[in-house]
Amino acid sequence: MRxxxxxxxxxxxxxxxxxxxxxxxxxxxxxxxxxxxCYTCHGFVGQGGPGLRLAPDPLPAEAIAAYIxxxxxxxxxxxxxxLPDQGVRDIQAYLASVKKPPKLADIPLLKAGE
Amino acid sequence: MAEGFDVKRRxxxxxxxxxxxxxxxxxxxxxxxxxxxxxxxxxxxxxxxQKAAESEPLPAMEAxxxxxxxxxxxxxxxxxxxxxxxxxxxxxxxxGLHESLVNYGGNKVPELLTCLHEEVAVGMxxxxxxxxxxPMASLIHGVVGMQHGSMAIYNAWADHVPMLVMIxxxxxxxxxxxxxxxxxxxxxxxxxxxxxxKWDDAPVSLSHFAESxxxxxxxxxxxxxxPVAITVDGSLAEAEIAGEEPAIPKxxxxxxxxxxxxxxxxxxxxxxxxxxxxxxxxxSVRSEAGLANxxxxxxALGAAVVDKGGRMNFPSRHPLNQSTRAGAVLRAADVVIGxxxxxxxxxxxxxxxxxxxxxxxxxxxxxxxxSLGTFGTPLRANFQDFQRxxxxxxxxxxxxxxxVPVLLEMVRSAVATSTAREDRVKKLGAxxxxxxxxxxxxxxxxxxxxxxxxxxxxxEIYGAVKHEDWALTAPGTFLSNWASKxxxxxxxxxxxxxxxxxxxxxxxxxxxxAALAHKDVPGGGRIxxxxxxxxxxxxxxxxxxxxxHHKIPMLIxxxxxxxxxxxxxxxxxxxxxxxxxxxxxxxxxxxxxPNIDYAMLAKSMGVSAEGPIDDPAKLGPALQRAVALVKxxxxxxxxxxxxxx
Numbered sequence: 001m002r003x004x005x006x007x008x009x010x011x012x013x014x015x016x017x018x019x020x021x022x023x024x025x026x027x028x029x030x031x032x033x034x035x036x037x038c039y040t041c042h043g044f045v046g047q048g049g050p051g052l053r054l055a056p057d058p059l060p061a062e063a064i065a066a067y068i069x070x071x072x073x074x075x076x077x078x079x080x081x082x083l084p085d086q087g088v089r090d091i092q093a094y095l096a097s098v099k100k101p102p103k104l105a106d107i108p109l110l111k112a113g114e
Numbered sequence: 115m116a117e118g119f120d121v122k123r124r125x126x127x128x129x130x131x132x133x134x135x136x137x138x139x140x141x142x143x144x145x146x147x148x149x150x151x152x153x154x155x156x157x158x159x160x161x162x163x164q165k166a167a168e169s170e171p172l173p174a175m176e177a178x179x180x181x182x183x184x185x186x187x188x189x190x191x192x193x194x195x196x197x198x199x200x201x202x203x204x205x206x207x208x209x210g211l212h213e214s215l216v217n218y219g220g221n222k223v224p225e226l227l228t229c230l231h232e233e234v235a236v237g238m239x240x241x242x243x244x245x246x247x248x249p250m251a252s253l254i255h256g257v258v259g260m261q262h263g264s265m266a267i268y269n270a271w272a273d274h275v276p277m278l279v280m281i282x283x284x285x286x287x288x289x290x291x292x293x294x295x296x297x298x299x300x301x302x303x304x305x306x307x308x309x310x311x312k313w314d315d316a317p318v319s320l321s322h323f324a325e326s327x328x329x330x331x332x333x334x335x336x337x338x339x340x341p342v343a344i345t346v347d348g349s350l351a352e353a354e355i356a357g358e359e360p361a362i363p364k365x366x367x368x369x370x371x372x373x374x375x376x377x378x379x380x381x382x383x384x385x386x387x388x389x390x391x392x393x394x395x396x397x398s399v400r401s402e403a404g405l406a407n408x409x410x411x412x413x414a415l416g417a418a419v420v421d422k423g424g425r426m427n428f429p430s431r432h433p434l435n436q437s438t439r440a441g442a443v444l445r446a447a448d449v450v451i452g453x454x455x456x457x458x459x460x461x462x463x464x465x466x467x468x469x470x471x472x473x474x475x476x477x478x479x480x481x482x483x484x485s486l487g488t489f490g491t492p493l494r495a496n497f498q499d500f501q502r503x504x505x506x507x508x509x510x511x512x513x514x515x516x517x518v519p520v521l522l523e524m525v526r527s528a529v530a531t532s533t534a535r536e537d538r539v540k541k542l543g544a545x546x547x548x549x550x551x552x553x554x555x556x557x558x559x560x561x562x563x564x565x566x567x568x569x570x571x572x573x574e575i576y577g578a579v580k581h582e583d584w585a586l587t588a589p590g591t592f593l594s595n596w597a598s599k600x601x602x603x604x605x606x607x608x609x610x611x612x613x614x615x616x617x618x619x620x621x622x623x624x625x626x627x628a629a630l631a632h633k634d635v636p637g638g639g640r641i642x643x644x645x646x647x648x649x650x651x652x653x654x655x656x657x658x659x660x661x662x663h664h665k666i667p668m669l670i671x672x673x674x675x676x677x678x679x680x681x682x683x684x685x686x687x688x689x690x691x692x693x694x695x696x697x698x699x700x701x702x703x704x705x706x707x708p709n710i711d712y713a714m715l716a717k718s719m720g721v722s723a724e725g726p727i728d729d730p731a732k733l734g735p736a737l738q739r740a741v742a743l744v745k746x747x748x749x750x751x752x753x754x755x756x757x758x759x
Contacts, residue, residue, distance in 0.1 A: 036696045040682045040758050047559035047567060049594055049759035050683070055559075074466060076690035083696075101558040109573040110554045110600075114580070 018062040019085040024093025032087050033094055041075070045098045051075065058095035061088050177354075184320050185214035185351040187359055191324045192224050194362045195331050197251050197278065199242070199630070201227040201235040203262075205255025207282025207298050210351035212253070224251065227630075228663055230656035232263030237623025237654070238630065239277040240270040241587060244425075244610050245631035247400060249334055251278040253346075256298040264307055265617045269624075270341045271310035272499040273424070273614025274397055274489060276334040277341045278327075279307070283316070284348040304343045309496040316345035321360035323350065328363045336368035337513045338488040372520060373486055373512025381451065381484050381508055382524035388449035388482075390538065391417040394462075396455040397424035397611070404515035405429075405606045408453075411522045416535040418443035418542055422455060423589070423598065426609035431550070431602050433543035438553065438599060442545075444476045451484040452506075454514040458485060459504035469691060484508045486517055499615060553599045565755045566730045568673070572596035574730070575643060575671055578737035582745070584641045587628040588621035589613060592647050592680070593673060594759050607632075619653030621646050626657040629668035629749075641744055642668040648705055648712070649678045655715060661749040662720035669744045670751040671737070672712045674726065677704045679758040712753035725753025 033039055033046075041051030046058065051074075058064070065088040068078040083091075104110055188211055192200070200215060202208075215226050229235040235252045242250050254263050260281055270277050284290045284299045304314035313333045317323035323344070330342040385391045393412055399405050408428060412419050418436040420443065421427045428435050436443045444450065444462055452458040462483070463473045483506040490509055492500040510517070529535070560567030572593055580602070589612045590597050603609055610628050613620035625644035632640040651657075651672065661668060677700070685699035709726070716723035722743050724736045733754055740750040 037682060037686045037699050040677075040679050040686065040699075043560055043567070043757050043759075044565065045560050045563055047563075047757075048556065049568070049757070053556065053559060076687040078690055078696075079693045081693045082690065101561050104555050104558050107558060107561060109577045110557055112551070112554065114602075 018065055021086045021089065024061060024089035024091070024096075026090070026093040026097040029087075029090035029092065029094030030097075032083070033091050036078075036083060036087075036091075038091065046095045047101075055095035055098035056100050058092055061085075061092035064088055064092055180352075180354040182355050183210060183214065183351065184323075184353050184355060185210035186218045187320050187355060188323060188327075188346065188351060189214045189219040191327050191362050192251065193219065195328065195365055197224045197249070198246075198634070199227050199250040200224040200253050200280075201229050201238050201250065201627075202253040203229045203232050203235050203255065203259065205259050205282050205298070206295065207256035207259075207284060207348050208253055208280070208346055208351070210348060211280070211282075211346055214351075226253075227660065229660050231654060232259045233266045233619055234623050234626065234654050234657055234660060236263040236266035236277070236279065237269065237620060238627030238657075238660075240266060240273065240275050240613075240620070241610060241624030241627030241629075242631045243270075243275045243277055243627075244273075244624070245585075245607060245628045246634070249276040249278050249331065250627070251280055253280045254282065256281060256283045256303055257300050258298060260303060260306055265615070265619065266623060267307050267341050267343075268310045268497070269613050269615040269617045269620045271312075271615065272497075273612070274338050274340060275614070276339040278330060278334060279311070279341055279343040281343055281345045282348060283345050285316070285318075286349050289349040303345045307341075307343060309494050310341070311343050312340035312493065314343035314345070316347065318347065318350065319360075320350065320355065324360055324362045328365050332366050332368060337370045338493070340493070370513035370516040371488065371511070373510040373517040375520065377508060377510045378486075378512075378517060378521050379524050381486070381510060382521055382528045384449050384482055384484060384508070385415055385417070385451060386525055386528035386530075388415075388417075388447075389534065390443075390446045390448050391415050392443050392447040392450045393417045393419045394422065394450060394452040394455045394458065395419060395424075395427035396422040396452075396457070398454040398514045399425050399427045399606055400515055402606050404518070407515070407518045407522055411518055411525060414522060414525050414529055416539040416542075418447075420444065420461065421598075422457070422461065423591075423595075423609075423612055424454075424456065424614075425611040426603060426606050429602075429604050430598055430600075431604075433546040434539070436542060436546065436549075438549055438595075439545060441476055443542075445478065447477055447481055449482045449484070450477065451486060453518065454487040454489070455485070456487075456489060457501040458483065458506070459502040462504070467687065482507045484510070486510045486512060486514055486521070488513050557596065557600060560757060562730060563757070564728045564730065565675070565757050566728060566733060567757050568593050568759060569596050569600075570730050571671070571673060571733070571754055571756055572645070573600065574733045574737055575645065575669075576601050577734060578741050579641050579643055579669070582641045582741065583639055584608065584643055585628070585632055586610060587625035587632075587642050587644045587668070588646055588650075590645075592759055593645060597645075618650050621650045622654045622657050625668065625670070626661060626666065629661065629666050630664070632668075633666055639745070641741060644668055644670045645673055646670060648672060648674045648676065648710065651712070652705070652710070656719070658716050658721045658749065658751070659719040665747060666749060667744045667747050668749045669737075669740055670716075670721075670749065671740075672725065672751065672753040673756050674710075674712060674753055675756050675758045676706050676709060677758070679703075712751060716751040716753075721749045721751050723751040723753065725751070726755045727753060728755035 043049050046055030239250045281303045283303045315326035317326050334342040412434045419428050419434050420440045421437045462477045465473045485506045557569035586609045629642035632642045682699045682703045713723035713725040743750040
């Protein structure tokens with residue numbers, strides 16, 4: 001997560017301005033997250049998988065947009081034509097709405113040494 | 115067997131039968147003839163022609179019984195090799211051998227296993243050999259059966275697993291029935307698999323069959339191990355044995371090759387002098403002794419271990435197991451030794467799937483590379499499973515498990531107890547603990563979600579079996595490797611490893627064979643656990659019927675994510691490159707509309723099942739019930755509707 005934060009911040013400095021538009025819509029973002037196939041690598045609630053964990057506590061929409069337009073890792077670049085900035089904002093709103101998982105200490109199956 | 119029958123007696127019985135039929139015709143109720151008293155004497159004196167027939171050779175007539183056929187002898191050959199099982203989907207090209215296995219051989223050692231597809235018949239031999247450490251045989255129909263089974267042979271080839279493939283055929287053209295038998299015969303049936311088998315033959319006599327089958331077994335089990343094929347000619351199998359039977363040669367077992375002592379000594383010096391040695395493992399361990407030696411080697415060196423997962427090579431919770439930190443330890447390495455590591459290049463280089471594909475070394479300049487293994491020199495050229503060429507500083511040809519004890523002793527003599535080594539071990543241990551805690555935390559995300567998160571799925575299964583004698587039979591790649599990250603895997607049989615050729619369907623068919631081998635373990639009671647992707651499973655769903663039919667206990671858990679997600683990602687990548695709609699990636703990859711009901715499918719084949727389950731809270735209790743069924747000696751399936759990976 002730290003890695004993507006640094007990478008995204010670097011990209012943000014070099015990227016064109018993030019289009020100012022309406023605030024993100026979480027419901028629309030959830031639909032986009034599925035339709036655009038983000039869930040395939042990142043899981044339906046952004047928990048991570050082959051791709052990084054995105055939620056809860058996602059990066060700002062600007063940082064996400066900067067990264068996905070020109071990713072450093074395995075992720076294919078997603079152009080604004082495929083996912084406009086407003087779509088990124090919606091997805092970020094969805095990721096921000098994902099509830100926090102139960103505490104590690106409250107999950108017996110994940111107890112250390114079990 | 116029809117002992118004592120011969121052609122002359124059969125001719126007599128035939129004549130009697132014909133006479134009886136004639137008599138029956140002559141005494142039909144209501145006929146005039148039936149009321150006529152029989153003529154006396156009832157048996158007429160033999161005519162001159164009849165006298166001649168009794169004393170002279172019979173005229174040419176069709177034989178209807180065989181005393182002992184070639185296929186009986188073939189069974190004797192298989193029995194001499196102590197092959198426990200022959201898996202088959204029936205086919206006419208080997209009907210003689212099929213019948214002999216059952217009736218002459220008594221269906222024991224080998225026992226015939228009924229499969230509903232040749233991919234299952236071959237693939238279960240793959241999983242079986244990885245657990246039992248000996249080959250079983252598959253008996254495959256000529257041409258079309260081979261075409262069905264060939265992918266499973268390729269997987270075994272790429273995974274360096276021994277197996278005996280027996281192929282039905284009818285070589286002499288005049289022996290073939292018109293129609294199917296011509297279509298299922300070939301000049302050279304093994305030609306289609308020759309690029310991924312180690313050896314094959316098409317014997318033309320029984321002596322030839324015995325010698326070549328014994329030789330094939332010797333070659334298959336010699337290192338590097340691989341499948342072999344013997345074509346069984348139907349006419350040879352069905353023909354009556356004339357004269358004395360040829361002796362069956364004794365099977366000679368080739369001992370695994372040990373690396374050159376001088377080269378091992380040089381490797382020991384390099385490793386002992388390293389400031390940060392790394393051991394890369396893949397198909398490296400076969401036994402508990404081999405596992406103990408591998409641990410001892412890592413501990414003697416204070417080396418970080420990167421386990422690529424071709425087998426269970428290293429305890430998952432050993433502090434030197436740095437597999438999830440592979441990049442970090444490889445960047446720090448000054449000496450790397452790959453032990454039976456097939457893809458050293460892919461391990462020490464990063465690779466990005468971009469428009470312009472670029473690979474960059476993970477290791478620093480000047481790193482010393484050592485390779486120890488038996489498959490550094492590819493045996494065949496066509497199929498490219500040997501991976502990219504990697505130049506090394508020291509290439510030692512020898513079996514890892516056989517060579518490591520010697521290398522270990524040399525390392526122990528060469529390595530000095532040093533503060534630097536102790537510090538390194540401490541740092542690696544601390545890094546392991548930090549990583550373990552990070553992974554436990556990562557597993558909490560999506561814990562209560564529906565569809566069920568993959569970490570939840572894998573840990574619920576662990577919760578259900580961890581107090582049993584369990585063994586994972588399928589790879590964990592598409593499960594984000596949660597089992598190897600969080601389960602306490604300590605025994606060499608507890609993880610079957612990856613499938614070699616990446617042929618989809620491997621996990622299902624190999625799991626069936628592995629479960630059979632686990633069933634045969636003295637004492638019994640082992641719980642084979644097959645976590646199967648729906649895409650893989652649907653290549654060979656009939657494993658369920660074979661498991662039920664042969665009473666093979668195994669816990670099957672469907673990781674039902676309703677798509678080929680790996681392929682969705684590939685199509686998405688291509689769409690993104692063209693700036694074309696990403697949503698189209700679902701077409702041709704999703705397994706929905708309709709959703710498959712795996713529990714219903716299992717029940718239809720006699721396997722107890724529950725599901726679909728998409729509520730994570732209901733998964734644990736269902737798994738407990740399924741484990742109880744498996745412990746009672748039967749297969750059971752749980753269909754869990756899950757997140758992608």
